[in-house]
Amino acid sequence: MNKIILFLTPSFYPHIGGVEKHVLYLSQELIDRGYQVHIVTQSAKGERNETYKGIQIHRFSCDPLNKFQVWMQMFRYVPVFLSADIVHAHDVYWWYFIMRFFLPWKKVYTTFHGYEGSALPSKKAIRSRKLAEWFSWGTICVGVWMKKWYGANPESVMYGAGNESPSPVPKNNSAVYIGRLSEDVGIIQYIQGIQLLSGELTLDIYGEGELTRRVKKMIELTPFIQYRGLTSDVKTVLRSHRFACVSRYLGMIEAMQIGRKVFAHWNNEIKKDYLSSFPQFSTIETFSTPAEFAKKLTHLLKNSKKEKEDIQTAQRWAIRQTWGNMADMYEELWKT
Known part of the structure; x- marks a missing residue:
C-alpha cells in the first residue's frame, strides 16, 4: 500500500x-x-x-x-x-x-x-x-x-x-517586480529607485497587496513604470525582462535558473540576514534605499561583464x- x-x-x-x-x-x-x-x-x-x-x-x-x-x-x-x-x-x-x-x-x-x-x-x-x-x-x-x-x-x-530552463537575456533595459505589494518586500523602494533613473530603465509590476492603491497612485505620471496585476505565468514574465526584482528564495531561484540578475530589498536586520545567508548572495544585488538601488542599476547598465559573470555563477547553482x-x-x- x-x-x-x-x-x-x-x-x-x-x-x-x-x-x-x-x-x-x-x-x-x-x-x-x-x-x-x-x-x-x-x-x-x-x-x-x-x-x-x-x-x-x-x-x-x-x-x-x-x-x-x-x-x-x-x-x-x-x-x-x-x-x-x-x-x-x-x-x-x-x-x-x-x-x-x-x-x-x-x-x-x-x-x-x-x-x-x-x-x-x-x-x-x-x-x-x-x-x-x-x-x-x-x-x-x-x-x-x-x-x-x-x-x-x-x-x-x-x-x-524550481524547474525553469535558461533563456537569453533580452537587450531592452527592463526590470520586473514580482511579489506582494507590501511594505516589507520593498515595492515602494523599487519604484522610487526606478523613478530616480528618469526612464533609463522600465519597470513592470506584478502582484497585489495592501499597497496596491498607493502603488497605482505613485506611478500615474511615470510612463516607464506599469502595474500589470497578478500573473500565474512567472516564467514568461521573467524571460521578457533583463532584471528580476524578487526578494524571496523561491523567486530568486527561478530567476537564476532562467538567467536573470536579481535585485532584492531589505528593510530590517532579519531580512538582511535572510538575504546574506542565501548561498548565492554574492551574485545578487541587495539594497535598503531607492538611491542605493538606482546606483547599483546604473553600474550594471554600464558593466554588462559583471552582470554576465554573476548570472552564470548563480545559474550553475540554481539549476541543481x-x-x-x-x-x-x-x-x-x-x-x-
Whole structure:
C-alpha cells in the first residue's frame, strides 16, 4: 500500500505564493514516487474540497487566528490524520497541537518557511517555534538565518527549488517586480529607485497587496513604470525582462535558473540576514534605499561583464535546486 502524506498548510492552490508553490510541487513529486498526498488548508472565497493533480485537498473555514475554532475544525479530519503515515505542517504546527494529545504515536514534522510580518520576531513567536520544534519528530528550516533569530535546531536547511530552463537575456533595459505589494518586500523602494533613473530603465509590476492603491497612485505620471496585476505565468514574465526584482528564495531561484540578475530589498536586520545567508548572495544585488538601488542599476547598465559573470555563477547553482532534490530531503527527514 502506498504511504499517505498529510500536509497542513495555511494556504494552497489556487492561491499564488512561495509556500503554496513549495507544497504543490513537492506534492506532485511525491505522487510521482508513489505516495498519496492529502492537504488540509483554509478555505477562501467559497473554495471547496477537491482533487487537483492527484492531490486530495480538504478545506475548512473559520477565524484563522482563533485557536479553538481551528482546533475544532481539526477534529473533522481525525479519519484523515489516522490514515496518514506522515503528518507534516508548513508553519502551522499549532493546528495539529491538540491532536498531539490524542494521537501521540503519529509521526509529525514541521517546515518553517519564513518570519511573521515585517517586524523582528517577538518573544511569543520564538517560543511558539521552539514549542513546535520540541513536539515535532523533525524539522526543516528554509534558510540558515532561523538558527540565529529563532534559536532553531533543524534536521535540514533548504532554500527552495524550481524547474525553469535558461533563456537569453533580452537587450531592452527592463526590470520586473514580482511579489506582494507590501511594505516589507520593498515595492515602494523599487519604484522610487526606478523613478530616480528618469526612464533609463522600465519597470513592470506584478502582484497585489495592501499597497496596491498607493502603488497605482505613485506611478500615474511615470510612463516607464506599469502595474500589470497578478500573473500565474512567472516564467514568461521573467524571460521578457533583463532584471528580476524578487526578494524571496523561491523567486530568486527561478530567476537564476532562467538567467536573470536579481535585485532584492531589505528593510530590517532579519531580512538582511535572510538575504546574506542565501548561498548565492554574492551574485545578487541587495539594497535598503531607492538611491542605493538606482546606483547599483546604473553600474550594471554600464558593466554588462559583471552582470554576465554573476548570472552564470548563480545559474550553475540554481539549476541543481530541483523539486526532486527537495523531495529527497523530505524523505530523508521522514526516516527519523
